[in-house]
Amino acid sequence: xxxxxxxxxxxxxxxxxxxxxxxxxxxxxxxxxxxxxxxxxxxxxxxxxxxxxxxxxxxxxxxxxxxxxxxxxxxxxxxxxxxxxxxxxxxxxxxxxxxxxx
Amino acid sequence: xxxxxxxxxxxxxxxxxxxxxxxxxxxxxxxxxxxxxxxxxxxxxxxxxxxxxxxxxxxxxxxxxxxxxxxxxxxxxxxxxxxxxxxxxxxxxxxxxxxxxxxxxxxxxxxxxxxxxxxxxxxxxxxxxxxxxxxxxxxxxxxxxxxxxxxxxxxxxxxxxxxxxxxxxxxxxxxxxxxxxxxxxxxxxxxxxxxxxxxxxxxxxxxxxxxxxxxxxxxxxxxxxxxxxxxxxxxxxxxxxxxxxxxxxxxxxxxxxxxxxxxxxxxxxxxxxxxxxxxxxxxxxxxxxxxxxxxxxxxxxxxxxxxxxxxxxxxxxxxxxxxxxxxxxxxxxxxxxxxxxxxxxxxxxxxxxxxxxxxxxxxxxxxxxxxxxxxxxxxxxxxxxxxxxxxxxxxxxxxxxxxxxxxxxxxxxxxxxxxxxxxxxxxxxxxxxxxxxxxxxxxxxxxxxxxxxxxxxxxxxxxxxxxxxxxxxx
Numbered sequence: 001x002x003x004x005x006x007x008x009x010x011x012x013x014x015x016x017x018x019x020x021x022x023x024x025x026x027x028x029x030x031x032x033x034x035x036x037x038x039x040x041x042x043x044x045x046x047x048x049x050x051x052x053x054x055x056x057x058x059x060x061x062x063x064x065x066x067x068x069x070x071x072x073x074x075x076x077x078x079x080x081x082x083x084x085x086x087x088x089x090x091x092x093x094x095x096x097x098x099x100x101x102x
Numbered sequence: 103x104x105x106x107x108x109x110x111x112x113x114x115x116x117x118x119x120x121x122x123x124x125x126x127x128x129x130x131x132x133x134x135x136x137x138x139x140x141x142x143x144x145x146x147x148x149x150x151x152x153x154x155x156x157x158x159x160x161x162x163x164x165x166x167x168x169x170x171x172x173x174x175x176x177x178x179x180x181x182x183x184x185x186x187x188x189x190x191x192x193x194x195x196x197x198x199x200x201x202x203x204x205x206x207x208x209x210x211x212x213x214x215x216x217x218x219x220x221x222x223x224x225x226x227x228x229x230x231x232x233x234x235x236x237x238x239x240x241x242x243x244x245x246x247x248x249x250x251x252x253x254x255x256x257x258x259x260x261x262x263x264x265x266x267x268x269x270x271x272x273x274x275x276x277x278x279x280x281x282x283x284x285x286x287x288x289x290x291x292x293x294x295x296x297x298x299x300x301x302x303x304x305x306x307x308x309x310x311x312x313x314x315x316x317x318x319x320x321x322x323x324x325x326x327x328x329x330x331x332x333x334x335x336x337x338x339x340x341x342x343x344x345x346x347x348x349x350x351x352x353x354x355x356x357x358x359x360x361x362x363x364x365x366x367x368x369x370x371x372x373x374x375x376x377x378x379x380x381x382x383x384x385x386x387x388x389x390x391x392x393x394x395x396x397x398x399x400x401x402x403x404x405x406x407x408x409x410x411x412x413x414x415x416x417x418x419x420x421x422x423x424x425x426x427x428x429x430x431x432x433x434x435x436x437x438x439x440x441x442x443x444x445x446x447x448x449x450x451x452x453x454x455x456x457x458x459x460x461x462x463x464x465x466x467x468x469x470x471x472x473x474x475x476x477x478x479x480x481x482x483x484x485x486x487x488x489x490x491x492x493x494x495x496x497x498x499x500x501x502x503x504x505x506x507x508x509x510x511x512x513x514x515x516x517x518x519x520x521x522x523x524x525x526x527x528x529x530x531x532x533x534x535x536x537x538x539x540x541x542x543x544x545x546x547x548x549x550x551x552x553x554x555x556x557x558x559x560x561x562x563x564x565x566x567x568x569x570x571x572x573x574x575x576x
């Protein structure tokens with residue numbers, strides 16, 4: 001088992017998190033991230049881990065909501081926390097579609 | 103050019119017809135002022151928690167049922183992680199691992215044969231906010247953020263743009279008639295992506311595929327697939343290849359254009375959504391939902407044809423849900439359905455279109471419509487007379503017989519009265535009677551004209567002609 005991640009793996013994770021890392025940090029994370037992964041692998045050794053995985057700290061069903069409208073925010077309130085707006089729209093710099101939702 | 107076999111798979115995103123959003127109680131609406139239908143959950147504020155809308159589950163079960171899918175008894179949601187301004191919480195809640203429905207099918211008619219289009223899965227997810235690109239900026243409207251969606255994914259089983267079109271038409275009709283979605287492609291409540299690849303033989307593995315994203319109409323789905331097949335054929339015929347890619351259909355160019363090259367595939371790091379624990383679906387719940395499914399389009403068309411309505415009219419009725427629903431409430435009545443269909447699709451549709459209204463908003467009650475259908479089918483009301491009183495029928499509370507009486511166009515159905523009137527006309531037009539007896543065909547047409555004039559068009563022409571001939575031949 002290797003004891004550290006490759007430099008590329010660290011850079012990939014850094015990119016996913018949109019953070020900049022310098023050479024020194026890369027070396028540090030190569031070791032630290034690998035240690036984290038090893039710890040997670042240890043949890044997986046618990047018997048029956050994969051069969052009954054918990055996705056929440058309790059096994060109860062989620063609580064469903066009736067389809068009834070509630071209170072909404074005034075558009076003015078919505079725009080307050082946006083650095084820029086154009087009319088009632090929130091304005092952001094154009095992003096070249098690198099990944100798209102839905 | 104050599105022959106290739108295209109393979110096409112379709113993904114459809116469809117907005118569910120709920121009152122509120124999937125994880126928050128703000129209104130699910132379209133065409134409202136930007137950012138007026140939101141709350142802190144839709145905006146992805148830290149510390150907010152989603153609560154799942156019960157109706158979303160019901161509508162997704164319904165979609166699964168009408169698409170003949172198996173329904174998963176236990177499911178959960180997953181986070182799809184990505185950074186993009188259309189989703190400020192940086193993940194979309196979706197179902198990657200446990201789609202609610204799977205392994206279903208939709209039947210389409212291809213060249214007179216039934217073909218099953220396999221449904222791989224149906225999963226539930228939230229819509230993102232709508233972003234509009236303007237020059238160097240992007241404008242965001244969160245009214246759409248958190249609108250419930252189902253994504254319906256077919257197996258790679260279609261072989262032409264035409265099949266894809268037929269599938270989408272069928273899917274749209276089913277989802278619309280079961281009230282799962284309003285399926286308005288022009289408003290984006292139904293959006294289609296197509297995956298296209300081609301190969302020489304079915305024994306050959308699939309070749310590189312291109313995904314055409316967000317196509318805005320069914321006819322453009324067909325067109326873009328056909329263009330894409332041709333593009334790929336030309337590349338292979340030159341002995342070249344192409345990398346996997348995402349394209350979009352450009353309305354102005356009438357062709358697909360490259361969006362971005364898929365390099366390593368996106369790294370979405372899916373994991374189970376911890377804020378929404380398991381959802382169990384019981385058989386009882388499924389049966390409850392099944393009861394709410396109204397008669398589906400195929401069954402409607404079949405039923406109408408069994409009742410004597412022509413195939414063309416049966417199809418036309420199903421294309422107009424309001425008229426079809428109206429007729430469906432009369433299925434137990436003993437009326438002439440052929441006449442009823444002609445009335446609905448003819449004069450009544452013309453009136454509704456002219457007045458830009460719906461049949462349920464007029465005064466044409468079921469009772470009145472039955473009376474009207476009977477009057478027309480037993481010829482006590484001529485279509486000419488109907489045109490005169492149609493507006494009154496549609497707008498007044500009075501019964502058909504009252505309206506006919508008041509309009510003074512009571513049809514003369516009493517044979518004696520007609521005979522008397524005809525005898526009078528014959529007396530006044532002795533010359534024509536002689537002409538007729540001498541074999542001049544035009545004479546009877548003239549006499550018939552006089553009869554209709556005298557009766558002011560209130561006679562049933564067939565009946566009048568029969569009596570006229572009888573009198574002339576005496």
